[in-house]
């Protein structure tokens with residue numbers, strides 16, 4: 024009975040790979056030229072809009088999976104901002120990354136509620152299972168592991184996010200099953 028209840032807590036979205044900006048999930052990876060072409064389309068649309076930098080960076084990260092230098096240079100040019108300003112914004116927000124991430128980003132909540140309800144043990148289990156530390160990516164490029172500070176689901180602690188999915192009341196014994204589910208999903212970033 025308890026087992027069934029735990030399983031129901033998992034908020035697992037089969038189609039979580041689609042991007043809000045219209046870049047679609049696909050098994051094959053696009054070339055850098057194709058990714059840059061998508062970025063160009065976005066820049067054309069946003070270049071004259073005030074406050075465009077952060078939304079454009081978010082969309083660029085969604086397209087590339089991270090923010091490569093070539094994209095930052097293009098953004099800085101098209102939005103008429105200095106490269107150092109763009110790089111400064113990227114460095115300020117932890118959700119931006121200038122290094123490639125795994126196909127799936129795992130973030131474990133270490134906010135107070137989650138911490139006291141087993142968030143640390145959850146993180147240790149993930150580190151053991153993935154054989155990586157926080158901030159690293161698995162050798163096969165499948166998962167990156169990060170920590171976070173509250174997803175607003177404290178009543179259902181401990182929580183973690185995989186990509187856009189919030190997974191609640193996670194039991195360490197369920198980690199392997201959860202990871203297998205994500206391994207079998209189509210990949211993002213094409």
Ligand code: FES
Nearest residue numbers: 132134137174177
């Ligand atoms: S402390 Fe983890 S969701 Fe709020």
